[in-house]
Each structure stands twice: as C-alpha cells, then as structure tokens.
Amino acid sequence: MPKVTLPSGEQREVEAGVPVGSALPPDAVCARVDGRLVDLSYPLAADAALEPVLASDPDGLHVLRHSTAHVMAQAVCDLWPGARYAIGPPIEDGFYYDFDLPVSLTPEDLERIEARMREIAAAAQPFVREELSREQAAAAFADQPFKREIIETAEAAEGALGETFSVYRNDGWADLCLGPHVPSTARLGVFKLLSLAGAYWRGDERRPQLQRIYGTAWATEEDLAAHLHRLEEAERRDHRRLGRQLDLFSFPDELGAGLLVWHPRGGIFRKQIEDFVRELHLERGYAPVFTPHVARSGLWETSGHLAKYVENMYPAMRDENDVRYFVKPMNCPFHVLVYKSQTRSYRDLPMRLFELGTIYRHERAGTLHGLLRVRGGTQDDSHIVCTREQLVDEILRVFDLTLEIHRTFGFTDPIVNLSTKPGQAIGDEGMWAEATEYLRMALDRSGLAYTVAEGEGAFYGPKVDFHFRDAIGRLWQLTTVQCDFALPERFEMEYMGEDNERHRPVMIHRAILGTIERFSGVLIEHYAGAFPLWLAPEQVRIVPVADRHAEHARTLAGRLARSGLRAEVDDSRETVPKKIRAAQLMKVNYTLVVGDREIEAGTVAVREREGREVRGVPFEAFAAAAEAEARSRSLEPVDLAALLPAAAPGISEG
RNA sequence: GCCGGCGUGGCGCAGCCCGGGAGCGCAAGCGACUUGUAAUCGCUAGGUCGUGGGUUCGAAUCCCACCGCCGGCUCCA
Numbered sequence: 090m091p092k093v094t095l096p097s098g099e100q101r102e103v104e105a106g107v108p109v110g111s112a113l114p115p116d117a118v119c120a121r122v123d124g125r126l127v128d129l130s131y132p133l134a135a136d137a138a139l140e141p142v143l144a145s146d147p148d149g150l151h152v153l154r155h156s157t158a159h160v161m162a163q164a165v166c167d168l169w170p171g172a173r174y175a176i177g178p179p180i181e182d183g184f185y186y187d188f189d190l191p192v193s194l195t196p197e198d199l200e201r202i203e204a205r206m207r208e209i210a211a212a213a214q215p216f217v218r219e220e221l222s223r224e225q226a227a228a229a230f231a232d233q234p235f236k237r238e239i240i241e242t243a244e245a246a247e248g249a250l251g252e253t254f255s256v257y258r259n260d261g262w263a264d265l266c267l268g269p270h271v272p273s274t275a276r277l278g279v280f281k282l283l284s285l286a287g288a289y290w291r292g293d294e295r296r297p298q299l300q301r302i303y304g305t306a307w308a309t310e311e312d313l314a315a316h317l318h319r320l321e322e323a324e325r326r327d328h329r330r331l332g333r334q335l336d337l338f339s340f341p342d343e344l345g346a347g348l349l350v351w352h353p354r355g356g357i358f359r360k361q362i363e364d365f366v367r368e369l370h371l372e373r374g375y376a377p378v379f380t381p382h383v384a385r386s387g388l389w390e391t392s393g394h395l396a397k398y399v400e401n402m403y404p405a406m407r408d409e410n411d412v413r414y415f416v417k418p419m420n421c422p423f424h425v426l427v428y429k430s431q432t433r434s435y436r437d438l439p440m441r442l443f444e445l446g447t448i449y450r451h452e453r454a455g456t457l458h459g460l461l462r463v464r465g466g467t468q469d470d471s472h473i474v475c476t477r478e479q480l481v482d483e484i485l486r487v488f489d490l491t492l493e494i495h496r497t498f499g500f501t502d503p504i505v506n507l508s509t510k511p512g513q514a515i516g517d518e519g520m521w522a523e524a525t526e527y528l529r530m531a532l533d534r535s536g537l538a539y540t541v542a543e544g545e546g547a548f549y550g551p552k553v554d555f556h557f558r559d560a561i562g563r564l565w566q567l568t569t570v571q572c573d574f575a576l577p578e579r580f581e582m583e584y585m586g587e588d589n590e591r592h593r594p595v596m597i598h599r600a601i602l603g604t605i606e607r608f609s610g611v612l613i614e615h616y617a618g619a620f621p622l623w624l625a626p627e628q629v630r631i632v633p634v635a636d637r638h639a640e641h642a643r644t645l646a647g648r649l650a651r652s653g654l655r656a657e658v659d660d661s662r663e664t665v666p667k668k669i670r671a672a673q674l675m676k677v678n679y680t681l682v683v684g685d686r687e688i689e690a691g692t693v694a695v696r697e698r699e700g701r702e703v704r705g706v707p708f709e710a711f712a713a714a715a716e717a718e719a720r721s722r723s724l725e726p727v728d729l730a731a732l733l734p735a736a737a738p739g740i741s742e743g
Numbered sequence: 744g745c746c747g748g749c750g751u752g753g754c755g756c757a758g759c760c761c762g763g764g765a766g767c768g769c770a771a772g773c774g775a776c777u778u779g780u781a782a783u784c785g786c787u788a789g790g791u792c793g794u795g796g797g798u799u800c801g802a803a804u805c806c807c808a809c810c811g812c813c814g815g816c817u818c819c820a
Contacts, residue, residue, distance in 0.1 A: 193746085195747085196748085284814060285746095285747065285815080286747075286814055286815030286816065287745065287814095288815065288816045288817090289745075289746090289816055289817065292817075293817085294744075294816075298745060298746050298816075299746085300746075300747080301746090301816080303814095329812095333754070334754085342793070342810075342812090345810090346810085346811065401819075452818080452819070453744055453745095453818060453819085454744070455744065455745070455746095455816080456817085456818060458813095462819080462820095545820085552820090554820075569820065600820095607820095632779090634777085634778065634779055635777045635778055636778090662778090663778085663782090663783085664777090664778050664779090664782085664783060665778060665779050666778090666779085666780060666783095667778095667781085667782055667783080669779095669781055669782095670781035670782055671781085671782090672780095672781090673781055684778095686779090694779080700781085704779095704780095
C-alpha cells in the first residue's frame with residue numbers, strides 16, 4: 090500500500106489507486122504530489138509527499154481561474170453553437186479566453202455569458218480528465234481548427250505530454266488542457282467578466298484576429314470586491330482624467346493624435362521637474378546643449394535611423410531644392426555632431442552632453458495612450474562620450490544619479506533589466522558582446538539585482554532599464570541606459586590619446602525620466618494628482634471669509650510669492666464652504682481661511698489637503714514652514730500643530 | 744496597423760434603437776446675500792450634434808468614408 094506524507098509530517102497508508110483528494114481536506118482545489126500539481130482525482134500509485142492546494146494558495150488561485158476560463162468558454166459555446174475556441178489561460182488577477190465567432194460580442198453579451206456560467210457552476214459538473222493519443226485528440230477536435238493546430242504543432246507542451254494529449258471534459262464540453270482543474274464547477278462562482286478586446290491568434294498580427302473576453306476570479310467574495318476596488322482606484326488615478334480635472338494639459342483634436350498642449354498649471358508642474366533635473370545634471374558634470382528639431386536626411390542615413398527606424402519617424406518634408414528633412418525621433422545624432430565640432434583630446438573625456446530634447450515619433454495609432462505614449466515628447470536625454478576604460482565608472486555614475494532623482498519623487502527599490510541584442514540591429518556581434526559585457530560589469534559592481542531580457546535591446550546597443558513601483562504597486566519602466574559602440578563607428582568619432590594616436594570613443598545614451606510627458610503621467614497616477622508641495626501648481630489658496638477680508642488675503646499672497654510660493658486668493662463672492670470645496674477639488678496643498686479673528690491676531694486657519702484643519706497658526710510661521718517644505722522637495726506636509734504657540738487650540742479633523 | 748466600442752455647449756451626460764421641438768447637471772457671466780471649513784438662491788448667455796458625403800419632403804438619429812478618443816492585440820521602451 091502506498092504511503093503518503095502530509096505537510097504536517099503525518100504519514101498514512103492508503104489503498105493503491107485511490108484519488109489523492111480522499112487524503113486531503115475538502116477545501117482543497119487540487120493537490121501537489123511530490124511537488125507537481127495534479128487533480129484531486131489523481132490516483133495514488135506509489136509513496137509520495139502529498140500537499141493540499143487551497144484557493145488561497147497562488148497555485149490554487151491559478152487553477153481556479155483556469156477552470157473559470159474553461160467554464161466561460163463552455164458558456165460561450167452553449168450560447169453560440171459552433172463557436173471556435175482558441176486558448177484561455179489564467180493571467181495576473183484573472184483569465185481570458187479567445188474565440189472566433191460569427192458575431193461581434195457586446196458588453197450586454199458578457200452578462201448573458203456570466204449568467205450561463207453561473208448555471209454551469211450551479212449544476213456542479215465534474216471536471217474529468219482523459220488522456221488521448223495524437224490521433225484521438227485530432228479526431229476529438231475535428232471541428233476546432235485552433236485546437237487541431239495546437240495538436241499538430243505541439244511538442245511536450247500545451248496539452249501534450251509527448252504523444253499523449255490530456256483533455257478536460259465537463260458535461261459534454263471538452264478542452265485540450267494540461268490541467269489541473271478544480272474537481273467540479275461547483276467550486277467556481279467568485280468571478281466577474283470584465284471586458285472585450287481583439288487579440289491575434291498566437292499573438293501574430295498576420296494571423297486571424299479573435300475576440301477575447303477578460304474576466305477575474307478569486308477565492309472569496311471579499312477578494313473579488315477588493316480587486317474591483319483596486320480597479321476603481323486605478324481609474325480614479327487615471328492621469329488623463331486628472332489632467333483635465335486639474336487643468337494640467339489637453340490633447341486638442343486640431344493638433345493630431347498623440348500631440349498635446351500644457352496648460353499653465355501643468356506648465357508649472359512640468360517646469361518644476363525640469364528645473365530639478367537640469368540643476369542636478371549640471372552639478373554632476375553634465376554640459377547643457379541645444380539642438381534643432383529637424384535635420385537633413387543624410388544625418389539619418391549615417392546614424393542608421395532611415396534604415397532601422399523609418400516606420401517610427403514622421404514622413405520627410407522637402408524644401409524648394411527637394412532636399413529631404415526629417416523631424417528628429419532621437420537626439421543622439423545631434424549630440425554626436427556637438428562632439429565632432431572639433432578635434433577631441435582624451436583630456437575632454439568623459440564628455441557628458443545633456444539636453445531636454447524634444448523628439449517626435451510616429452507611433453502606431455492604436456498604441457497612443459495619454460501622456461504615457463505620445464508622438465511628441467521631451468526626453469531628459471544625455472550622451473556620454475568616453476573611453477572604454479572610463480565606461481564602467483560612467484555607467485555607475487548614471488545608476489547613482491538615477492537612484493537619487495527617483496528617490497526624490499518617492500520611487501525606490503528598482504527592478505533592473507539587462508536587455509540584449511534584438512533582431513533588428515546595427516553593428517557586429519563582437520561589438521554587441523563587448524558592450525553587453527561592460528553593462529554587466531557595471532551592474533555587478535553596483536550591487537543592483539537584475540535579470541537578463543534577451544533580444545530586448547535598442548537597435549544600436551544593449552541597455553539597462555530601471556522599473557519602479559508606484560503607490561499602488563504598478564511597475565513602470567522609467568530609466569534606460571544604453572551602451573553604444575555602433576554610432577561612434579558610423580560617425581567616425583575620434584579622440585587623440587595620450588599616445589598621440591587617434592582612438593575611437595564609446596558612447597552611453599541615457600534618459601533617467603524617459604520623456605517628461607510620460608514621467609509626468611506616471612507621477613500624476615503615483616500621487617493621484619495630490620502632488621508634494623514642490624510640484625504642486627497651486628500650493629496655497631487663501632479664502633477670505635467676506636469681501637472686507639480680500640485685501641488682507643492679497644497681502645498674504647504677495648508675502649508668500651516673495652518666498653517663492655504659488656498662492657492664489659479666491660475672492661469670488663461665494664460662501665466659505667463652496668470655496669473650500671473648490672480648493673479641495675483642485676487638490677491645493679494648503680487652504681488658508683482669513684476673517685476678522687485672523688486679521689486681528691496675525692494668524693491663519695490652515696486646512697490641509699487631507700482635510701485636517703488647524704486654526705490660529707501664526708502666518709509667518711506657516712510661511713516659513715511651507716517655504717522650507719517646498720525648498721527641500723519634501724514628500725510630507727509640515728506638522729501644523731508644531732507651528733502653534735503654546736496653549737493654543739488643537740487640531741480638529743475635517 | 745488590426746478587432747470592438749464611442750464622439751451632442753468648457754466638463755460630465757440624456758436624446759439615436761423607432762427620422763420631424765437640442766435638453767439636464769456642473770462650470771461661466773450678472774444680480775441678491777457678506778458668508779467661518781466639501782456645493783446659498785435667482786436670472787442670463789453658450790451647441791455648424793467630430794468632419795465630409797449619401798439616403799429622405801425632412802438627419803444628432805439611417806448608410807459610407809475620414810479624423811479623434813477608449814479597451815485590448817501587435818508594436819515601442
């Protein structure tokens with residue numbers, strides 16, 4: 090009789106061939122036998138370590154979602170007989186399934202599908218596993234072309250184990266699947282269908298486009314509710330919505346897709362970011378340069394952009410002599426020309442050229458997305474020209490600057506990738522190998538943990554990317570550092586060495602924020618529009634209680650402006666509650682209410698953005714504290730209570 | 744670029760299915776109130792219904808094309 094060992098260490102003998110589920114608690118969704126996930130119906134044949142997998146376990150949740158995807162496909166096939174189904178895997182937070190249907194699905198159809206799924210769940214249909222030969226499987230799915238293609242092309246994956254194909258069947262509906270699955274549809278129920286989308290068969294845009302249904306499934310109703318709440322939270326933070334609400338920027342139709350204008354409030358916000366990074370770069374030995382937006386075609390031929398990047402460039406314009414000019418999609422060729430403007434010595438190196446350079450990329454129409462993907466944007470771009478000996482140190486300096494800049498915005502603990510040579514590339518293998526090796530050496534010396542992303546490099550060189558998590562845990566790629574041996578070659582860049590010989594330098598391309606537009610979008614979502622004081626378009630709003638207090642309010646605003654603070658007076662003839670509400674909606678950091686009492690005492694009643702309210706704060710103390718908060722680029726508001734004179738009234742919660 | 748959805752005063756939306764008065768709320772302007780911590784009351788003005796074409800006696804509404812936006816896919820980083 091086989092002996093099973095449970096996680097508790099308990100050992101038990103069971104009858105050979107009994108399902109593993111019989112030795113496990115009833116809430117298990119599947120089992121782990123010697124580390125491998127199996128169905129609860131899996132027969133025990135030999136001694137094994139046996140472990141229940143619960144819905145609360147990540148693997149269990151995966152299985153639950155996978156089973157829910159099956160039932161969704163089953164429901165779709167019930168409602169549209171003859172539907173062809175492709176694949177339906179679990180994904181982060183949910184699942185999807187792709188279909189080829191004669192009709193286009195509508196959001197109302199999702200409700201019908203969901204209703205049918207609930208019927209299937211209520212029917213408690215058991216999931217039954219079968220193992221078929223390749224021929225049997227092909228016959229079973231004779232009218233399902235996507236499944237047949239999987240069967241015909243399968244190696245030991247996606248439903249196939251060598252020449253055996255596993256199939257899961259419940260109530261006549263069957264799908265090719267490795268499993269495992271929950272024992273019965275009765276285990277499903279905490280799910281919701283979310284959205285419809287198009288998706289190419291096998292992710293290939295030359296192949297048929299299918300209809301994809303996205304859904305989510307969880308172990309408990311509370312988990313589902315929490316997930317839906319997170320989706321709402323993400324929507325609340327949507328930078329496109331906040332951009333309009335806070336009057337930061339707009340994308341007028343008249344400009345064309347992916348092109349925007351910054352409004353005065355957005356302009357202040359953006360300028361704060363730009364001033365900060367510019368200042369820091371100058372401190373770190375970067376030299377500011379400025380370059381034009383267009384250049385003749387020859388430059389782009391030399392750089393390789395016309396050969397490898399044209400589809401992302403705006404089409405050429407021609408002058409009266411039929412000379413072609415292109416708007417720049419990158420700044421690098423211009424910086425190369427700055428370098429080449431005179432004969433360089435090894436004493437000039439490293440040369441760190443910095444520019445907030447505005448670039449235009451004709452991104453495919455369907456990929457545009459608010460500030461996060463634009464056609465015209467400004468990069469905090471730099472090209473560092475140096476010797477091979479200086480390269481690793483220079484890369485390390487870039488890493489260091491990256492961490493410092495992002496820390497200021499509240500981004501820490503980066504996820505770092507090393508991306509290697511892509512399919513479309515310039516330069517030979519040896520160059521790529523060497524450039525990649527320098528990046529690897531720098532990473533190793535930096536102590537940063539990183540993973541290698543094969544084939545993800547830029548066309549001219551390998552790169553290191555930094556991703557950061559925002560306030561709700563989403564990951565954003567912000568920084569990219571690229572090592573380039575190809576452009577120095579193509580542009581025949583040189584320097585005179587100590588040995589009085591000509592040498593070829595190497596180049597680092599790097600953008601720490603990426604584009605200011607994209608970074609702004611990320612920041613807006615990260616802070617949910619509630620900016621730290623130094624970035625806030627309007628830092629202080631002063632609310633006079635009645636008309637007779639407006640003059641005093643303007644005096645205070647003038648005093649704050651002399652400290653470099655951005656303050657506005659709301660002298661509209663509205664009630665105080667209405668003005669407070671208006672300031673709160675605009676997410677102003679501090680709202681000062683002034684009336685007779687305040688004028689008398691030389692104080693202000695301060696309301697924080699989060700709603701706390703402190704009365705009787707001496708105005709000068711507030712001004713000094715706010716100035717210090719903004720100047721230090723603090724992420725935290727001042728402690729207003731500390732500004733109160735002794736024995737003053739306390740804080741009241743708003 | 745592909746699939747699907749959408750486009751109505753500055754913003755958020757109804758009207759479209761079933762063709763015939765262009766409406767609501769907020770914001771704005773004016774007036775009354777002089778206001779004490781998330782919306783005081785009243786009045787007024789504001790729209791070639793994304794653009795172009797078609798069907799029709801008549802189009803916001805039906806059809807076609809284009810532009811733009813949204814969700815994905817693909818792409819990019």
